[in-house]
Amino acid sequence: MDSTTCPQYMRCLFSAFVVIAFSISALGQGVHLGVQAGVPITKFFKTGFSPSRYTGFGTQYSAATRRYTVGFFMEYGFYRGLGLEVDAQYKRMGYVHDESIFSYSPNGSDTQFYDVKGSSWDFPVMVKYRFCRSKRPFVSGGGTFRHIGPVRARGVSNMSDPFPAWHTVSTQIDTSQPGELDDRNFSGLTIGGGFEFGRGWLRFSPELHFTHWLSNMGSAQSALRVNPNQFEFLLGLDFFHR
Numbered sequence: 001m002d003s004t005t006c007p008q009y010m011r012c013l014f015s016a017f018v019v020i021a022f023s024i025s026a027l028g029q030g031v032h033l034g035v036q037a038g039v040p041i042t043k044f045f046k047t048g049f050s051p052s053r054y055t056g057f058g059t060q061y062s063a064a065t066r067r068y069t070v071g072f073f074m075e076y077g078f079y080r081g082l083g084l085e086v087d088a089q090y091k092r093m094g095y096v097h098d099e100s101i102f103s104y105s106p107n108g109s110d111t112q113f114y115d116v117k118g119s120s121w122d123f124p125v126m127v128k129y130r131f132c133r134s135k136r137p138f139v140s141g142g143g144t145f146r147h148i149g150p151v152r153a154r155g156v157s158n159m160s161d162p163f164p165a166w167h168t169v170s171t172q173i174d175t176s177q178p179g180e181l182d183d184r185n186f187s188g189l190t191i192g193g194g195f196e197f198g199r200g201w202l203r204f205s206p207e208l209h210f211t212h213w214l215s216n217m218g219s220a221q222s223a224l225r226v227n228p229n230q231f232e233f234l235l236g237l238d239f240f241h242r
Contacts, residue, residue, distance in 0.1 A: 030077025032241045036089065038069040038234035042227050044093050044120070050223035057100045061180075061224040064094035064117075071122075073236060081130040085140060089122040093148065095224065097155070097178065114155025114173045116181070121147045124190050124209070136196040144211050146186040146226075153178040180217065180224050188213040188230075196238070205236040 043063055051058035071089035078084070094117040101110040126142030155173040194207025211230040218225065 030075075030083060030242075032073075032075040032077070032083075032085075032238050034073055034236050034238040034240070036069070036071045036073055036087065036234050036236050038089075038232055039067055040069060040091065041231040041233060042229065044091070044227060045095055046225045046227050047095065048223045052101070059097070059099040059223055061098075062096045064096070066092040066094060068092070069122075069232060069234065075128060077130075083128045083130075085124070085126050085128045085142075087122070087124045087126075089124070091120040091122070093118055093120045093151075097153070097180070097224075110157065110159045112155065112157045112173065114153045114178070116151055116153045116178055118149060118151025122211075123147075124211075126190060126192065130196070138194060138196065138205075138207075140190075140192045140207075142190055144188045144190045146188070146213070148181065148184040148186075150176060151178065151181060152176055183215075183217050186213050186215045186226055188215075194234075198238070201239065201241075203238040203241065205238060207234050207236065208232070209234060 044066060045061070045063040047061040047063045049058055049060045069089050069091050071087055073085060073087045075083045075085040094115070097112065097114050097116065099112040101112075122144055123146075124142060124144040126140040128138055128140040130136045130138045153173060153175050157171045157173055158168050159171070160168045188211045190209055190211040192207050192209040194205055196203055196205040198204050209230075209232045211232075213226055213228050213230070216222075216225050216228060
C-alpha cells in the first residue's frame with residue numbers, strides 16, 4: 001500500500017467518529033467527546049529467535065519501539081456516574097525479520113532480511129464509573145479489538161548456491177503481506193483507572209490502561225507475538241460534555 005493509505009484511514013475513521021458522536025449527543029445528558037494521546041509503557045511485540053535443526057540457521061525477530069498513541073473517545077453516561085465509553089486509538093508498529101535457511105541445492109543457503117512498518121488500531125469498549133464530583137476519580141473495564149494494518153515489508157532475499165560455481169542471486173522484497181502477519185485481528189480484556197479535572201468546557205483525564213490479549217500470533221513459543229500484557233498511559237481532553 002502507498003503512503004497515502006494511512007491518512008485515508010484516519011479521515012474515514014474521523015468521519016465515522018463524528019457521525020456516531022453527533023448521533024450519541026442527540027440522546028441527551030451525560031455525553032462526553034474528546035481526543036486522547038498517550039505513551040505505551042510496554043513493547044508492542046515480544047520477539048526472539050526460532051532455531052532450525054541446522055546449527056546457525058533460524059529466524060530472528062527484533063521489534064522497533066513506537067512510543068505514542070493518538071485517538072478519539074466518546075462516552076454516554078446513563079445512570080449516576082455509570083457510562084459507556086468507546087475509543088478509537090492509533091499506533092505505529094514495526095519489527096525486523098532476519099532469516100537464514102539451509103538449502104539442499106546442495107549445501108547452499110537462503111537469507112531474508114526485511115523491515116516491517118505499519119499501523120495498528122485499537123477499539124476499546126468499556127463500562128466506566130465515576131465515584132464523585134470532586135476531581136472525579138473513575139474506573140473502567142471491558143473489551144478491546146485490535147486490527148493491524150496496513151503494513152509494508154521491505155528488504156532483500158539472497159539465495160546462495162555453491163555448485164556448479166558459487167553465486168548469489170538477490171531479490172528485492174516489497175510486500176504488504178508478510179507471512180508472519182497472517183493473523184491481524186486480536187481481542188483482549190481491558191481495565192483502567194484515573195481521574196478527571198478541569199473547569200468549564202475543558203476537562204482533562206489522565207488514566208492508566210491494562211490490556212490482556214486473549215488471541216495472538218501462533219503459539220506461546222513463537223518468535224514473534226503481540227505482547228500479551230499491555231500497559232499504557234493516556235491523557236484525555238474532553239472538549240464536549242453536557
